[in-house]
Amino acid sequence: MKYISTKIQFSRELFSKARAGKPALLKLGTTALLLFISFQALVAQTVKLNANKTPFEKVCKQIEKQTGYYFVYAKDLKDKALPVTAVVKDEPISKALEIVFKDLPYSYKVVDKVVSVNTAEPKPIPGSTSAISDTFTLYGQVFDQGIPNGGLPNASVMTLTTKRMTLTDATGNFVLHGVKWEEKLVVRYIGYEDYTTTTSSNLKRRIIIMKLANNQLDKVVVTAYGKTSNRFNTGNIITISGKEIEDLPFQNPLMALEGRVPGLVISQVNSDPSSPFKIEIRGRNSLNPTIPTDPLIIVDGVPIGPLDLIKSTQTSGNLDISPGLDQSGISAGYTGGQSPLFGINMHDIESISVLKDADATAIYGSRGANGVIIIKTKKGEFGENRVNVNVSKGFTHPSRFYNFLDTDQYRAMRKEAFANDGIEISSDPTAPGYAPDLLIWDSTKYTDWGKYFYDALGQSTNASASVSGGNKLSTYRISGAYFDRQNIGQRGGTKNMSLSTNYGIRSKNEKFMLNMSLNVGKNKVDAINTSDKSTLPPNAPDPLKSNGELNFDEYRGIYQFPLAFKSLKQAYNSNTDRISGSVNLSYNIIKGLDFTATLGYDNSNMEAKSMIPVAASDPVSNTPPTGSVNNGTTKNTSLNFDPTLVYNKSIGQGIFTAMVGFTYNSKETSSKFIRATGFTSDDLINSMSNAPNISVNDRSAEYKYAGLYSQIGYRFKERYLINFSGRRDGSSRFGADNRFGNFGSIGAGWIITEEPWMKTFIPNILTYMKFRGSYGSTGSDQVGEYQYLTQWGNNIAANGDFTVYPYNGVVPIISLLHANNEFHWERNNKLEGAIEFQLFRKINVNASWYKNLCDNQLVSYPTGIFTGYTSFTANLPAKVENKGFELNITAQIMRSANFYWNVGFNTSRNSNTILAFPNLELSPYANRYKIGGSTNDRFLLEYNGVDPETGEFTYTDAN
Structure with a gap:
């Protein structure tokens, strides 16, 4: 194209001279003839070339040998020329030169059989006294399409020929030196589509508008x-x-x-x-x-x-x-x-x-x-005030029920069982063969107890609304929601109410930003225990009378089938109030260096109550029926602070990122359990002061955590990725000598489809391919609070909780846990390799293999009660391995302004194995685990069926 353009400019000059007289016309005709002959000779030659970072001079000589053309260029270009990467397959020399010079910052001109490279300066503009420079300085600003005048900081701006790169500042402005005219310019920002354009020396300031990405790769x-x-x-x-x-x-x-x-x-x-x-x-x-x-x-x-x-x-x-x-x-x-x-x-x-x-x-x-x-x-967004309202109504019903025996089948089975045992059926409650379901209850009655309880529709109502809007300097969002769900069977349900607010501001110079969120919620839960609702014989009497009271009369004295549905009178309910909020601020100190800090707070207060009223007990019994009530409260408070410094800079042909930060987290949780028993009237059951007996159990714990972390990453030539991270943690769950632990990782990626040599032979359907891998170490301190200290109390867990009661008015305390400040962090080493690729720009595939190895296992090691303790916390040199394969496929089938259709498929396989456990056979875990087995294995009896002679179940005797 440059060759044709040069001729056109040259011809225009000749035409202007033609007006002066016939000599100019003769000169024009001679020149046109020479150009035509030169063009025909240029087209007649073909070139075959395969260069991969080949020196420029060598490529020129190969073309000279194949075509007879001759290259002319300055000595300094010969010494400093960039290498050539190009593939030419039997192309005319005009096309071959276009391919060779495509990614080189040099221009060329062909006259006869001479190819002059950067030797002739461009023709001056008419009326101008100076030549046009090969390069210029490009200025510009990158904006978000959805926010007028909203600059995007740290967007990467890169030229594809000269490989110049820079990052935008806090307001989206950039300056890029040494840009060659008519070369490709690419702008990238996370979450936005790439912006590609061609530079021009006549347009030295660009306004670039970025669009949100709707493809999987750039989301x-x-x-x-x-x-x-x-x-x-x-x-x-x-x-x-x-x-x-x-x-x-x-x-x-x-x-x-x-x-x-x-x-x-x-x-x-x-x-x-x-x-x-x-x-x-x-x-x-x-x-x-x-x-x-x-x-x-x-x-x-x-x-x-x-x-x-x-x-x-x-x-x-x-x-x-x-x-x-x-x-x-x-x-x-x-x-x-x-x-x-x-x-x-x-x-x-x-x-x-x-x-x-x-x-x-x-x-x-x-x-x-x-x-x-x-x-x-969600946060506030720029734009006019927007109101969104969503209301939905839903219904729930079991998709199927168990197929139970009908009454005749059930009675036949029961009679066969008695016959097999040689027991005579009797209506006498004191006889071994007492069978009210065969001799007393209605033999024609049938009830499917599953449907009796669960056949009623469950339903839900969900309503939410939000309003949001803002301008360049401030945004807001307020939302509220109400959710009411009635469980299947119309017994029990849940309700949620929530209010969320978010407000964001930024300074005019866009260096300072502040975002504040506040969330308030209230949850209410009503539940019953439904574990005994479908085990009654199909001809059992109705558990409830017509007035809704429990039908004790027809079940009294039948110990084989105690009255079910008693839990319908045993209510549970809870109320939870919750408030959480966060404040996030950021400040751009200098170009590329940002300070951010997040302060977060979370508080919840839950009150729960379960009740067994007097009405849930048979009024006719040996002992007068009594009621009981359990009241519990749990309070939790969490405070978190995360200040961070982040540095971004373009270095060479890549982007360098560094981050250093600090984390502080504090949690406090307390609970109280109050049990009141002995109520003789349901009218007083909610009054704790009227309870004949009261017992109280409370617990509390506090947790402190601090960590210093850093991360370094570099993205080179948009295809080589490397990332390092490190962290030093301190936890209050360990003794002073083992309180701190060090962890870190390395991750790398290679976008192979960005390699120039790869683009020459990959099929068009493969639009993206990346190999990545990572290795690192993480830890765990999940052992509970104060396990390294001796603990004291009057309640000890040994084969079930039991309490040491007061003696002579004094509440005794006993040691609950043996001190051990030697245990330390559990460690999990993780290794992964993966391949990601995209087909047809629509189908994304991610396949990964991983192997995790956890050692220094933290366990609660059981001890005999004769030691005075039931257990102590320690590290075991056991190793648990998890390895497997994961596959995730997503595809964009269709997308328009108002409709999109995506499909996804994923599968995974994990193998959990205990690799090592020294002296397992001598440990308390000998009957629970085995080397080579899984942590999920359970050792059970091997069932061999029913002995036809005795009617008893039989099992394999391992000994």
Whole structure:
């Protein structure tokens, strides 16, 4: 194109001279003939070339040898010329020269068979006395499309030919020196589409408007203390946008993660929406069955969750789950506790990120051993005032019921059982063959007890509203929500009310920004114990009378089938008040250097009550019926402070990032359990002062945590990625000599599709490919509070709690725990390798392999009661390995202004293995674990069926 342009300029000059007379016309005709002959000769030659960083002079000689053309250039260019990377396959010399010079900052001109490189200066502009310079200084400003005059700081601006790079300042301004005219300019900013344009010496100041990315590669990915994109991420982070989950009918955002994140296993304690969750990311790391597997959960920079004081909520695997906000133990037989995230408004969530590998989690140090979940809530946005209202009504019903025996089948089975045992059926309550279901109850009656209790529809009403808006200097958002759910069977339910506010301001020079959030919520839970509702014979009498009272009359004296549904009168309810807030400020000290600080506060107060009224007991009994009530309170307060310095600078052909920060976290949790018994009237059961007997149990704990962390990263040529992080943590859960621990990681990535040599042979369908890997160490201090100290009290847990009662008016105390200040941090070493690629710019595939090894296991080591203690905390040199494979595929099927359709698929496989356990056979864990087995294995009897002669179950005798 430069060749043609030169001829046109030259011809215009000749035409202007033609007006002077015929000699000019003759000169024009001669010149035109020479140009035509030169052009024909240029087209006739072909070139074949394969150069990979080949010296410029060598490439010129190869072309000279193949074509007979001759290159002319200055000596300084010969010595300092950039190497050439180009592939030419039997192309005309005109096309070959275009390919060779495409990525070189040199111009050329062809006359006859002479190719002159940067030897002739451009023709001066008519009327001008000076020549046009090859390079110029480009000025510009980068803006957000959605915020007029809202500059984007730290956006990268890069030229593709001269490889010049810089970052924008706090207001989005940039200055880029040495820019060549008509070369490609690329601007990048996290979460926005790349902006590509061509420079021009006539336009030396550019206004660049960036659009939010709607492709998977450039979407924002939330990291530990910042953000990145999938394109440049070196860690394993899955981010789910609030848009994807805001319309789900959930009262807990954890439920929205089920099935969306490979390697994440979530199971709820029971079906009540308020109950806690068991959360595992890539398997269980600890042998200690009393250590929760929960990852660190952070909401707007504030770690969420109380200290675990009781650890009493058991799952079927006998692994403890923290009861969450209820540390009094009142909810154990009903909801199993209350999740700290219960009641968060789904429409307030901006994104949820799950961090899994060492590169993503090691910067959290001891808190990142089990992974990290980061929840960001919505902030105010620029624009006119916007009001959003969402109202939904939902219904719940079991998809199917158990198929129970009908009355005839049940009676036949019972008669066969008596016959097999050789026992005669009798209506005498004192006889061995007493069978009221066969001889007393109606033989034609049939009730499906599952449907009797669960067949009624559950329903929910969800309403939320928000208003937001703002300008360049200030934004705001206010939202409120109400959620009312009635459980299946129309017995029990939950209610949530929440109010959230956010306000943000920035200075006129955009150096200072302040963001404040406040969230207030109230949760109410009503529940019953539904464990005994479907085990009655199909012809059993109705448990309730027509007036709603329990039907004790027809069940009295029938010990085989005690009256079910008594728990319908045994109410549980709780009320939780919660307030949380955060203040985040940032200040741009100088270009590239920013100071940020986050101060967060979280407070919850839960009051729970369970009741067994007099009406739940048979009024006709040997002892007068009495009622009881349990009252519990749990208070939790958390304070977190995170100041950070972040430095960004373009160095060479890359972007250098450094961060250093400090974390301080303080938590206090207290609970009180008051049990009142002996009430003879339900009219007085809510009055504690009228209780004949009262017992009180209270617990409290305090936790302090501090950490110093740093991170260094470099992105070179937009394809080589490296990231280092380190942290030193201090925890109040260890003795003075072992209070601090050091952790760190390294992560790297290689975007191979950005390699020039790769672009020559990759298929067009492959638009992106990256290899990444990471290795690092995280820790764990999840052993509870004060385990290194001797503890005293009047209640000891040994085969169940028992209390030492007062003697002569004095309350005695006994030693509960043996002191041990020698135990230290549990350590989890993580290794990962992964490949990520994109097909057709729509299909994104992420495949990763990982291997985690946890050693220095922290366990509560059991001891004989004769020692005076039941256990002590210590480290065991055992090793637990989790390794596996994860695959995550997302595809954008269709997208328009008002409609989009995305699909996703993920799968994972984890192998949990105990690799080492010295002297396992001599330890208290000999009957629980075995080397080569899993921490989830349970040793049970091997069932061999029923002995036909005795009718008894039989099992294999291992001995």
